[in-house]
Amino acid sequence: MSITPLMPVYPRCGVRPVEGDNCHLIDEDGTRYLDFASGIAVNLLGHSHPGLIGAIQNQAAKLMHVSNLYGSPQGESLAKRLVDLTFADTVFFTNSGAEAVECAIKTARAYHQHVGNAEKFELITFTNAFHGRTMATISASNQDKMHKGFQPLLAGFKYAEWDDLESAKALMGPHTAGFLVEPIQGEGGIRPASPEFLSGLRALADENDLMLVFDEVQCGMARTGKLYAYEHYGIKPDIMATAKGIGGGFPLGACLATEKAARGMVIGAHGSTYGGNPLAMAAGEAVLDAVANDEFLAEVTAKGERLRARIEQFIGNYPELFDSVRGKGLMLGIRMKVESRPFYAHLRDNHHLLTVAAGDQTLRILPPLVAGDTEFDEFIDKLSAGAADYKVPEAA
Helix, strand or coil, X not given: CCCCCCCCCCCCCCCCEEEEECCEEEECCCCEEEECCHHHHCCCCCCCCHHHHHHHHHHHHHCCCCCCCCCCHHHHHHHHHHHHHCCCCEEEEECCHHHHHHHHHHHHHHHHHHCCCCCCCEEEEECCCCCCCCHHHHHCCCCHHHHCCCCCCCCCEEEECCCCHHHHHHHCCCXXXXXXXXXXXXXCCCEECCXXXXXXXXXXXXXXXXXXXXXXXXXXXXXCCCCCHHHHCCCCCCEEEECHHHHECECCEEEEECCXXXXXXXXXXXXXXXXXXXXXXXXXXXXXXXXXXXXXXHXXXXXXXXXXXXXXXXXXXXXXXXXXEEEECCEEEEEECCCHHHHHHHHXXXXXXXXXXXXXXXXXXXXXXXXXXXXXXXXXXXXXXHHHCCCCCCCC
């Protein structure tokens, strides 16, 4: 047998973590890595947060799973907290970000079906977006690398230019159901949308009874210094997908919607075997206990400003490598003048610093939100050492 037991769809590196310690991962050979990837913005409380660990342990001892055939006091509690904290009136819990976006797509279509506009089923999405790996979510992206091997794609998506309101307007037609957009692109290169762009989409949705759907899977849950990134822009979506940090490392996602937007999500319209299970709800409650307060969010903002200032000062030492820093809070990206993936691997393999490569030649910096100046000092030291001994690979 030549295939590996784990289906070989990931180009797995040599790092093999077996233990976590706050902002560090420990390999099976004992090597410690500074984790400024956070499982791609998932482990927002680090790897050994006592509140999160205790909540999961306590709930596991009581009840892990039943079924959505029964009442869910755990789900009702977490949903109520999310409703009280956000624009939303109702919540559907999922197990992942892709599932949350799938639910958001279905919710947008179901709204128009419910109000008698069955011809409205298309969502306008944007270039370089990433919405997940299901058939619907890869179809919602214009990236050929995600389409290869899975065509034909699902109908119902048109691709406008990112941060270009006129491009979105030009694609509107009788089948348009709404817009699906990341307020801050993650995989696309840590690119915040302009206020004019998002407010323009909100106006177009209002004027034409369309759904404005936000994908906050990566930029949500305190990552940017607000509980959700839409709060930076002074507007509200109709539907929003959230995941990653919401469970702090436990698989959890959610689709949030207004009462109007959720009109079509009636009994039998959607479902999930594991979605909203008591164990996931306990994790979600523990995360909100930690992050959903003004003090914690203000700390994320302040720490993000400090870290950004230090990175901006540092990159001036290597103008041949680095271009600029962008992002909000502790969702930062260093745009490079060379390809970012070889440098990301260099930092990982030679300096035990974990970051995440992204599109647009960007290095994603996504530390746990509990990181502080000690970890920032270590990060800058490792980044500096990595830049000092980095040799740009020769073009093939």
